[in-house]
Amino acid sequence: MMTGGLSETKPATPEIQRIVDEVKSQFESRVNRICHIFTAIVYRTQVVAGINYFIKVQDANDDYVHLRVFQALPHENQGPSLVDFQTGKTRDDPLTYF
Template identity: 70%
Template sequence: MPITGGLSEPEPATPEIQHIADQVKQQLESKENTKYSMFKAILYRSQVVAGTNYFIKMQVSDNSYIHLRVFQRLPYENQGPTLDGFQTGKTRDDPLTYF
């Protein structure tokens, strides 16, 4: 169980994490003005706040990765995830850290 406010250890992405990332893909593509044919969640970390921040390492081509910060509101708020930040130009080996 993650500690409130603390960042969890990196874990392999699950289908749920891929689903969360897929829901913010369009937000990222409009901010980057590009389309990603590959959009595969590799690793993630989570941070429990008033909702959950997810830090997700996404593979977007053979050698190109992006880190996403996605905020998922509490379930009773009935809203989808929001892309709160992203970092481009990442490699598979770059650590997934808070940003």
């Protein structure tokens, strides 16, 4: 994968779910609601000065959101940060840069 480009879409892994779990409270405070379902489905990555994760997350029975999460380089010792998100997505919506 080249720096700056998005990877192919891959099935979510336990590591991606851990990242989603870590930013769930950030998402909930920004949308002002509690999500009882918050399951990572697929993801893409972008290598920058760290990694941007673009993650499709199921947040209700038939509702999905796309998250952009930034993970700083390991030596910076920072957890993942929710940068942006898109609501109103479906399971079939492609995961693209935003």
